[in-house]
Amino acid sequence: MGEHALLRRTVGGNCQWGMVVGRTPGVGNIGGGICFLAPIPEARRGTGTGGEVMALLEVENLSVSYLTDGSYVDAVRDVSFTVEKGDSLAIVGESGSGKTTLAMTLMGLLPVTARVTSGRVTFDGTDLLKLKEEELRRVRWRKMGMVFQASQNALDPVRKVGQQLVELYRYHTKSTKEEARGEVLRALESVNLDRSVANLYPHELSGGMKQRVVIAAAILLDPKLLIADEPTTALDVVTQAEILLLLKRVVRERELTLIFITHDLNLVSVLCKRIMVMYGGTDMEQGTLEDVVASPSHPYTAHLLGTLEGLEEGKLVLGTHREVIKGGCPFYSRCPEAVDYCRVRFPDRREIGPRSVRCLLRGGETRS
Numbered sequence: 001m002g003e004h005a006l007l008r009r010t011v012g013g014n015c016q017w018g019m020v021v022g023r024t025p026g027v028g029n030i031g032g033g034i035c036f037l038a039p040i041p042e043a044r045r046g047t048g049t050g051g052e053v054m055a056l057l058e059v060e061n062l063s064v065s066y067l068t069d070g071s072y073v074d075a076v077r078d079v080s081f082t083v084e085k086g087d088s089l090a091i092v093g094e095s096g097s098g099k100t101t102l103a104m105t106l107m108g109l110l111p112v113t114a115r116v117t118s119g120r121v122t123f124d125g126t127d128l129l130k131l132k133e134e135e136l137r138r139v140r141w142r143k144m145g146m147v148f149q150a151s152q153n154a155l156d157p158v159r160k161v162g163q164q165l166v167e168l169y170r171y172h173t174k175s176t177k178e179e180a181r182g183e184v185l186r187a188l189e190s191v192n193l194d195r196s197v198a199n200l201y202p203h204e205l206s207g208g209m210k211q212r213v214v215i216a217a218a219i220l221l222d223p224k225l226l227i228a229d230e231p232t233t234a235l236d237v238v239t240q241a242e243i244l245l246l247l248k249r250v251v252r253e254r255e256l257t258l259i260f261i262t263h264d265l266n267l268v269s270v271l272c273k274r275i276m277v278m279y280g281g282t283d284m285e286q287g288t289l290e291d292v293v294a295s296p297s298h299p300y301t302a303h304l305l306g307t308l309e310g311l312e313e314g315k316l317v318l319g320t321h322r323e324v325i326k327g328g329c330p331f332y333s334r335c336p337e338a339v340d341y342c343r344v345r346f347p348d349r350r351e352i353g354p355r356s357v358r359c360l361l362r363g364g365e366t367r368s
């Protein structure tokens with residue numbers, strides 16, 4: 001790994017994690033999915049019969065807009081990426097860069113004011129954007145789980161934890177109450193919670209315990225992919241480390257594929273093998289964490305890492321990006337290398353060796 005502080009600032013000695021949870025319509029408030037981003041050894045990656053690595057998730061040229069003040073405004077623009085089985089991808093970006101919108105699109109949980117304007121999302125061989133809600137429900141939570149931002153608040157305050165998890169399990173499976181309860185207790189144990197937690201109400205749990213419940217909910221249905229959207233944001237530093245270590249273990253044990261969404265680069269260094277840097281709704285740079293951190297190509301990535309290098313112990317929490325995406329490069333106004341051409345031309349994604357970079361000044365003709 002490179003010499004950057006973020007790569008060395010691990011929690012517990014190694015790199016990895018992430019997670020996510022959300023709501024399941026019609027099943028109380030609790031959703032079912034967690035994500036981990038843990039580097040998985042190459043040998044454990046899924047391969048096809050010919051030995052090729054298979055993509056579990058393929059996002060192609062995805063654009064999503066929200067209806068705002070009477071017109072549609074882009075929140076995600078032309079994003080493409082692939083997640084292979086057993087992979088762990090960190091999606092990093094400032095607040096407002098489109099990370100959550102991207103995740104909600106994958107889960108089929110966009111609000112009615114949003115629309116997918118282009119692109120394709122193929123998950124486990126299925127084109128998700130073509131599925132009807134009923135079909136999507138069979139994928140969501142069962143095959144693809146998500147831990148949402150502030151997911152602890154997704155627990156219903158007036159029902160016991162076990163009851164909520166049993167309902168979640170039974171909603172998605174043909175199972176008896178006893179079978180479901182057995183699965184729930186096993187899931188609670190696998191996140192290091194005592195079985196007695198099933199009989200408690202959410203207000204009787206600490207923040208860390210609630211987050212463990214949320215993780216239990218996410219792994220309850222044994223999804224293939226976990227999407228974790230800022231899973232530890234609301235937790236203190238010690239609890240955050242515990243949760244990340246837990247996620248790391250669960251990802252490893254269940255051989256989960258992880259998408260970990262964060263604005264905290266310190267966590268990425270611990271959890272992920274690959275990184276996609278987003279800015280202004282689009283994918284600025286993608287590659288292995290090791291490559292990107294050792295030698296960032298995009299000026300924005302370099303900017304992020306340069307900021308990190310200056311830190312000793314503290315965390316880097318990125319700022320907020322709320323500029324409306326217009327025609328040129330989204331990073332134009334902040335880019336130290338920008339030339340006039342960058343103001344008018346939206347940059348294509350270019351493959352530069354094993355990574356992709358979206359900058360008019362990289363990997364091709366430069367104009368001024």
Ligand SMILES: Nc1ncnc2c1ncn2[C@@H]1O[C@H](COP(=O)(O)OP(=O)(O)OP(=O)(O)O)[C@@H](O)[C@H]1O
Nearest residue numbers: 066068075094095096097098099100101102111322
């Ligand atoms: N429901 C909505 N209606 C209108 N605009 C929205 C909505 N949700 C998000 N946006 C806008 O879409 C853009 C991307 O937001 P998004 O929440 O996806 O970014 P993010 O990177 O996940 O940020 P955060 O970390 O703060 O959640 C922002 O400009 C945001 O204001």
